[in-house]
Amino acid sequence: NAGVTQTPKFRILKIGQSMTLQCTQDMNHNYMYWYRQDPGMGLKLIYYSVGAGITDKGEVPNGYNVSRSTTEDFPLRLELAAPSQTSVYFCASTLPTLGLYEQYFGPGTRLTVT
Amino acid sequence: AQSVTQLGSHVSVSEGALVLLRCNYSSSVPPYLFWYVQYPNQGLQLLLKYTSAATLVKGINGFEAEFKKSETSFHLTKPSAHMSDAAEYFCAVSDTSGGSNYKLTFGKGTLLTVNP
Numbered sequence: 001n002a003g004v005t006q007t008p009k010f011r012i013l014k015i016g017q018s019m020t021l022q023c024t025q026d027m028n029h030n031y032m033y034w035y036r037q038d039p040g041m042g043l044k045l046i047y048y049s050v051g052a053g054i055t056d057k058g059e060v061p062n063g064y065n066v067s068r069s070t071t072e073d074f075p076l077r078l079e080l081a082a083p084s085q086t087s088v089y090f091c092a093s094t095l096p097t098l099g100l101y102e103q104y105f106g107p108g109t110r111l112t113v114t
Numbered sequence: 115a116q117s118v119t120q121l122g123s124h125v126s127v128s129e130g131a132l133v134l135l136r137c138n139y140s141s142s143v144p145p146y147l148f149w150y151v152q153y154p155n156q157g158l159q160l161l162l163k164y165t166s167a168a169t170l171v172k173g174i175n176g177f178e179a180e181f182k183k184s185e186t187s188f189h190l191t192k193p194s195a196h197m198s199d200a201a202e203y204f205c206a207v208s209d210t211s212g213g214s215n216y217k218l219t220f221g222k223g224t225l226l227t228v229n230p
Contacts, residue, residue, distance in 0.1 A: 042204060
């Protein structure tokens with residue numbers, strides 16, 4: 001049971017480039033989330049999904065897109081990367097229907113946009 | 115809207131001393147509350163959680179926290195700090211109302227330093 005996995009671990013992008021951050025979980029969790037972490041700011045929710053085919057915006061969605069075609073995968077797409085998107089990105093999942101309310105986090109992707 | 119305030123962005127203690135990390139929350143409904151720990155260059159790991167059962171919650175690595183509704187607090191404590199406790203700690207709140215989708219609102223974090 002690998003839990004939540006994220007790829008890549010590190011990436012450097014030039015301004016205006018695009019990329020997809022991958023997130024996969026093997027725990028059959030229906031809820032998945034994307035956060036960004038900036039120094040001294042805690043974690044902010046970007047997008048979340050309550051199941052395959054259902055996604056919604058979080059607190060800071062601008063500049064990002066998501067899709068959820070399967071229960072396991074929840075990729076985050078950056079279009080036209082900007083320096084303000086330099087951050088550490090975390091994917092998380094949970095399964096509230098079984099009384100599981102805590103979120104399980106992946107190891108993160110450190111992204112630098114220059 | 116919910117919010118979380120962690121008092122003290124940096125706390126420094128001596129090895130063997132009491133650890134106290136403060137967390138106050140704002141929520142219009144009874145919340146679920148969590149403490150996570152983050153070691154350098156790693157993801158977040160759950161330390162403990164309050165989900166409306168016992169108000170004194172014990173977690174991993176000897177940590178515990180007490181939910182005090184009257185004070186809207188959920189402070190994290192450990193009787194005796196160990197060098198391995200040095201990390202960043204995050205308090206988070208989850209709205210339990212219908213439609214909240216269990217989203218977490220995080221505090222800004224407290225960096226714990228343990229001095230030998």
